[in-house]
Amino acid sequence: xxxxxSLPLTPKGNNNxxxxxxxxxxKLQAFQNSKFMKLLRPILGVVVSLYIVFRLYxxxxxxQEYGADTWTRLLISGLIIGGVYSLIAIGYxxxxxxxxxxxxxxxxxxxxxxxxxxxxFWAFKIIPIAGDPPTNFLNAYPILAIILAFLIGMTVxxxxxxxxxKIAYRPLRKAPRLVPLISAIGxxxxxxxxxxxxxxxxxxDVTNPDILRRGAGWTIVINGxxxxxxxxxxFTFILSILLLVGLYILVRKSKLxxxxxxxxxDKKTAALMGVDVDSTISxxxxxxxxxxxxxxxxxxxxxGLVYYFVGFIPGIxxxxxxxxxxIGNLPGAMVGGLLLGIVESMGPAALxxxxxxxxxxxxxxxIFVLTFRPSGLLGxxxxxxxx
Amino acid sequence: xxxxKFLAVFMVLAMLLTACGQAAATEAPVAATEAPVAATEAPVAxxxxxxxxxxxxxxxxxxxxxxxxxxxxxxxxxxxSYGIDISQGATIAMSDAGDIExxxxxxxxxxxxxxxxxxxxxxxxxxxxxxxxxxxxxxFSGATAAAMPIYEKVGIPMxxxxxxxxxxxxxxSTVFNRIAFTxxxxxxxAADFIYNTLGVKKMAVLHDGSDYGKGLAxxxxxxxxxxxxxxxxxxxxxxxxSDYTAVLSTVAAKTPDAxxxxxxxxxxxxxxxxxxxxxxxxxxxxxxDGTYGEDFLTRTGANGEGAYASIAPASPDSDAKLxxxxxxxxxxxxxxxxxxxxTWAGYDAAAAxxxxxxxxAVVADGKLYIPRAALVAAVRSLSNYVGLSxxxxxxxxxxxxxxxxxxxxxxDGAWTNAE
Numbered sequence: 001x002x003x004x005x006s007l008p009l010t011p012k013g014n015n016n017x018x019x020x021x022x023x024x025x026x027k028l029q030a031f032q033n034s035k036f037m038k039l040l041r042p043i044l045g046v047v048v049s050l051y052i053v054f055r056l057y058x059x060x061x062x063x064q065e066y067g068a069d070t071w072t073r074l075l076i077s078g079l080i081i082g083g084v085y086s087l088i089a090i091g092y093x094x095x096x097x098x099x100x101x102x103x104x105x106x107x108x109x110x111x112x113x114x115x116x117x118x119x120x121f122w123a124f125k126i127i128p129i130a131g132d133p134p135t136n137f138l139n140a141y142p143i144l145a146i147i148l149a150f151l152i153g154m155t156v157x158x159x160x161x162x163x164x165x166k167i168a169y170r171p172l173r174k175a176p177r178l179v180p181l182i183s184a185i186g187x188x189x190x191x192x193x194x195x196x197x198x199x200x201x202x203x204x205d206v207t208n209p210d211i212l213r214r215g216a217g218w219t220i221v222i223n224g225x226x227x228x229x230x231x232x233x234x235f236t237f238i239l240s241i242l243l244l245v246g247l248y249i250l251v252r253k254s255k256l257x258x259x260x261x262x263x264x265x266d267k268k269t270a271a272l273m274g275v276d277v278d279s280t281i282s283x284x285x286x287x288x289x290x291x292x293x294x295x296x297x298x299x300x301x302x303x304g305l306v307y308y309f310v311g312f313i314p315g316i317x318x319x320x321x322x323x324x325x326x327i328g329n330l331p332g333a334m335v336g337g338l339l340l341g342i343v344e345s346m347g348p349a350a351l352x353x354x355x356x357x358x359x360x361x362x363x364x365x366x367i368f369v370l371t372f373r374p375s376g377l378l379g380x381x382x383x384x385x386x387x
Numbered sequence: 388x389x390x391x392k393f394l395a396v397f398m399v400l401a402m403l404l405t406a407c408g409q410a411a412a413t414e415a416p417v418a419a420t421e422a423p424v425a426a427t428e429a430p431v432a433x434x435x436x437x438x439x440x441x442x443x444x445x446x447x448x449x450x451x452x453x454x455x456x457x458x459x460x461x462x463x464x465x466x467x468s469y470g471i472d473i474s475q476g477a478t479i480a481m482s483d484a485g486d487i488e489x490x491x492x493x494x495x496x497x498x499x500x501x502x503x504x505x506x507x508x509x510x511x512x513x514x515x516x517x518x519x520x521x522x523x524x525x526x527f528s529g530a531t532a533a534a535m536p537i538y539e540k541v542g543i544p545m546x547x548x549x550x551x552x553x554x555x556x557x558x559x560s561t562v563f564n565r566i567a568f569t570x571x572x573x574x575x576x577a578a579d580f581i582y583n584t585l586g587v588k589k590m591a592v593l594h595d596g597s598d599y600g601k602g603l604a605x606x607x608x609x610x611x612x613x614x615x616x617x618x619x620x621x622x623x624x625x626x627x628x629s630d631y632t633a634v635l636s637t638v639a640a641k642t643p644d645a646x647x648x649x650x651x652x653x654x655x656x657x658x659x660x661x662x663x664x665x666x667x668x669x670x671x672x673x674x675x676d677g678t679y680g681e682d683f684l685t686r687t688g689a690n691g692e693g694a695y696a697s698i699a700p701a702s703p704d705s706d707a708k709l710x711x712x713x714x715x716x717x718x719x720x721x722x723x724x725x726x727x728x729x730t731w732a733g734y735d736a737a738a739a740x741x742x743x744x745x746x747x748a749v750v751a752d753g754k755l756y757i758p759r760a761a762l763v764a765a766v767r768s769l770s771n772y773v774g775l776s777x778x779x780x781x782x783x784x785x786x787x788x789x790x791x792x793x794x795x796x797x798x799d800g801a802w803t804n805a806e
Contacts (some may be wrong), residue, residue, distance in 0.1 A: 050557060055559075065639060065640065066640045067640065069666070070636050070637060070639065070640040073632070073633075073636035073639070073666065074636050074637070075580065076632075077632040077633045077636065078633070083632060105599055179682045193508075201463035201464060201467065202463070202464075202467055203465045203686075205465070205685070205686060214660065215660060215661075215663045215664050215690065217664060221578065225666055226666065227666070228664045228665075230664055268744075300590055302630075303627065303629035303630055304660070305629040307464070307465075309627075310629075313627075313628070322393075344633070345632075345633035346633075347638075348633070348637075349633070349637045350635075354622055355622055355623065355625070356596055356623035356625050357635040357638070357792075358625070358633075359625065361793055363604065387497070
């Protein structure tokens, strides 16, 4: 991450700070190309890889600790959480692709979406619907209720994204790149504390409609053991994939998408060609906010707990996922998110280590990717495309 | 070049700021230790009692001041019900404590989040406040361990209603005392109960990695093996998450008959809910005094049916206890004990401290003097104190309770006696 020139997208026509970092980058490059580093890197890589292979062999072949049923369960957990990570990661990547800044308040935008979902379900639950037996709106029209909850959550988060950009980032558009980053961290802390004061610091439970009961699901029998495929999980996963595909089509095929790509490539030239850069940036924030809002509502539906800090950890993880896949790259964020989810759920079991170490594992992977492939797993595909 | 200059100025400023910040951080506790000494210097000249002559000095109260008893507790977050409940119990103790010739007592409950960092921060705040004479807490063991050395320096005695981690009393602290049972007691009895009474032979042990949770889980695992049982897996989980399906799936692969969890409600409730979807629907969940309470019931619903917990034994309903229960219900609109098992202990800790303060306080020249060293010694030598949750006599290490835990189970949506 210290080496901006190796990132897929280097801002063009930048200020003096850039040349400053470039000399530092050159020094770093020289160090990285020195004989010592050239030798050290592969040796380190081989040692770590050998150790990992040895652990995997121990757990998978020698001890055979877990059967196919356990691996399936782990895969399911990983895919579900990975889908949510992907959806949040897309927000980081979209904004980075256009503004070259990390929107650290993105997790908080998701948190507000989660609260919107929580309160929507809560409100639907108290709307009575006459019938035999008398029921409520949430269970009488569950599909409508879910769609409405998502719309409300996405609207709230999209509005938040819009104003976040207007208030915290737009005035700093011409400032050095570090400044909006600090502003983003400030916005994140502000939003967390605002949520704590608005919604109280206690944990809240999300009431799902009966058709999406947490804990219920389809049962598959593997190795004579019941593996449950939870409804909420399947719903979450499918919806994230649909939203991601929809976004990809939007960016690739629509007029707005073309404007976004043009702005990402070169803001000045795009403006000369008649693209309204400011509104394109605003819309990017609206889209990334809406996706984060959807992720927040899903988080509430699947995990069931919402509080003011709920966006922080997923936010950090999604940022990791975005960098893992190559920041600025849409399919990269998706691949990074799913990969991170799977590594977190299967990694500790496969290596036979404590589950408390799963975060260590995911950040270790981040370090490895940044060391051996600084542009991320899919990063280079994008840079070729763009140049 | 402008940007370069800006950057240079910014960095110099940043370095200065960091330097100041560090200096301030190291100075704070020192200043805190000096505060009470400084406060006593003036009165000594003005004819203060002899008890104030030592290094720790006295807390001095002018007419109209309030004597404050501190409490560090988790008031926010997933375990807030403990802090809220225990501080509410202690508040009632403060109004029951009466006054010393007009000086009344008040509880100063601060949020330490139940964490070590929060515990140290609250302790520094209390140490710097000359009106704090004693601390009824802290509530969680991790926060207590971090706070102890800070109170030790300024001579503020502690009487914790709920910090159960065994090593707390082994550190040789003169200020720390507790009326909670220890986890050595809780863990050994829980393991025996699981093995003998419930007939579980294969058990998985999970904990949240906290001082309290890990300490308790280790004790239970060791005793369970000693009893002849098999601990099939011991795992640490990351506290504060809402998805433990992955760790539960690996636990399920070992087919345990029961899961013991050392930790708190926030994670315990999530574990219980997700056990149903990860192939552990037939395993029993056995929690501890950290997973008891109304919050656990509301968060687990039907999934919580059959979950166990261990709590401080309910004392017989004395008149005093019934009066307290009525006062609690009237003041806070909830049954006493529904939020946590420690509300009575919270009352006892605060009331015992207030009673001890009364013993050592001296009134002279219209001022109230509370000698800190004498108060520390008086709390340690508490003997045959009759409280709502039992009768307490402190041993020389600060252990004031040798009770065994009582086991409870969720039956028809309510905690009921399991024995």
